[in-house]
Amino acid sequence: MGGIAIDMPGRRSAAASPTTATPPVPWFDDALPRIFGYFLPRVGGSVPLAEDLTQETMLAAVRALPAQGPNGELMPWLFGIARNKLVDHYRRHGRDRERAGPSNLDVEAIAEGDTRLPVLDLHAIHTRDAIVQTLATLPARQRLAIVLRYLDDLSVEDVADALDLSLQATESLLARARRAFRAHYLASSGDTA
């Protein structure tokens, strides 16, 4: 599969080295790569989209915060904003993405349990790229369900709340998402379960 241009840990380019410019808020330089790094895989590796959402998140934080930051932990609070921005994004644009989503596979024909993901070497760049690419091929709601349930480690109940679905509908959505993810991943990577 073609690699996706994602800056991964340890692959920080020279151009992306920390700037010497004075940060507008004390937490800017620390938070920026973490927020951007949060969004990039969760939007299927789309750099422009990850930048947009990062920008929205950082600006929302600055507007909501006194200059010294929140009373509690900063990063969990920032990630909370980021997650809301992500969900908002998929709510706004998910339907369009679903219509445009590529899918040559008859996912519905693949029963849950028929396939499983292999043990993944998540330190390998090509594996991470493949996962992000697979996420990009999923319909928006399925992608978001996978992201929230597994990448963000939310409970099914929390996923249901975020997606404004019933628990049953959320479990059903997750089941379809897993089937589709497995099918797409295995088809594209050549791995076998």
Add this chain to the structure above:
Amino acid sequence: MTHPTPDDFDQLRGAFDDPVAPAPSFADRLREEIAMEVTKTVAPADIRRTVEPLRAARQAESVPLTSWHGALATAAVIALVLALGFVTIREAIAPERGDDDDDGALSSATVPANSFGQTSASGTPGVIAVPDVTPSAGFAIDPVVSGGVIGVDGSLPIGPLDVPLSDQLVEMPSPGAPGRDGKSFGYVGDVGFGTNLSQSSLIAYDLATNEQRWVVPIVPRGQIVSDGTTAFIDGYDAVAGEGGLFAFDLRTGVERWRITTPTESGVIREPMSPIVSRGVVYAGFDGSILRAIDAVKGTVLWEQTVPGSDDPAYNDKRSMQIVTFADRLLVVAGGRTLVPFSSLDGIPFAPAILPVRDSASSGVWLTMAGETAIVMISDMVDVPVATPNLMDSYGYEETVIAFNPGSLKELWSWAPERLVRPAIMVGDRMLIAVGTTIYDVDPATGERTVHVEVPSPYPGGWYFAMMRTDGEHAWFAYGTENTVEVFQIGVNGLDHQWTAATSQTPHVYDLVADRGGIRIVSDPGPDYYIPAAANLNETVLPSSTIASDDGMYVPNATPEGRDSSSAEGEVPGSYRSQPTPAATIVDNIIQPDEPSPTTLPDGTPFTPIGEPMPIASPVDAFPILPNEPDASPEA
């Protein structure tokens, strides 16, 4: 079908949380954007730091008063004065309004276009061109925090108002409501508004013909604003028994929509301070909700709870003042919280706290002066003080603060004594009256020069003064024991001066642009009206005298035909029986090309621009003219 535990997905948990450096160009761009955003979040303390030393310095120059009762009484009356703010939006010439005859009716030539100096809008036939900006320039709104009622006009007896109000206010005759009791709310284009308080109705009338256009059972509670096709009224429906924001077709009076709001105590509501801009009406509801409303459909586009509107320090005294600039709104809520909003989607930005004390009677006035937001604060001090130059108790601290409206960054502040509000804008100049001095202030920098000294019979100024403008002219008026004094402020000083004798001590509550002239709303006694300058420049006539035999207002009428037999000071409900206090003329025209005189034509000392005004006795400085019932311009 069973759902096996998807252990294969568990390995993804936490695997994609690593930082990733974005492109430097993006990081730099975001850094700049956030830096700009940070400058918009001014901590409240930043504002107070600057103002408090100013106050401390002034306090050091003040002397305590032994009696504070007088200060309280003065404070209450001043607050009431400030509560009388009207918005009057004046037209560019309506296309169909081509009254070319010379029958005395108001012709288009007497109504200068864009007289508020604001951008005008419409070239559409049938649509009156009005400024598409906040009415914060020109005839400004003066919402105040005062005595439990916050309002631009708390004087209307529309319900169980919780503060004592002057009955005389509502008895004033009004040329805006011909032949009826009530008061004028100015006009929009060629449509004038007046109230008939006895019938709880709002009357729209044709300014040119004086004929009633339509009447609705709405008692306006605050200002009337318009986009040229619709009049938006913060009012109370006396028939339906509900208050809210009402939209009426400006031409026909057909109701287009209404948004009513529940009330907690009868019809008492917090003022809405509506403004209209770019097809959207912004108004405050119940003192805490800011709504953007489609001006045509009446649908709520967005709404936001305004931070600070529940400020416990102010309890029931919740006000909301709204001005607009660029794509933002600036809202004062709770009497002292300043909150910027995006006018597009209602997103609030970090607020700032104005340095307003927890006072029982404080006034806050917000306006836009070009690119600068100006807040004037009149704060009653705990211990009334008086400066040596003031004639009486003075229990207020006055503060003028200029902000960047977007960032709320304080640009400058000023703690003058005896501020006369509102400040007015004439072009890009801001005139602020303090005591007997009218300053020309640069809104952006706060640099000020003395524009003119106004002669006053009092050494420290006046009690009840008002300064207004229609964008072309500026007027300043105040009352003495026996006169109403009106000055037209020109580029080089005082262009005109009018004096009208009264048998009572009038308090000038407002100056309302009216048919090309200026109407002086005073109390007690009748209103006074100065028609367009070309017609009756130096004569002040009680508005009630400008009436025909049928009790209707006649533009450009002369006082010859008036009924002078009525008792002075009595104000019945119709023009025919109106009292006719005398008009006395003082012709003090100062020609622009002439050197600045040092005395007025009658020998009264007069101080040109920039020179100190000698403190003189009332008699020397300004003659108190006798009440001469038969006086006429020719006399």
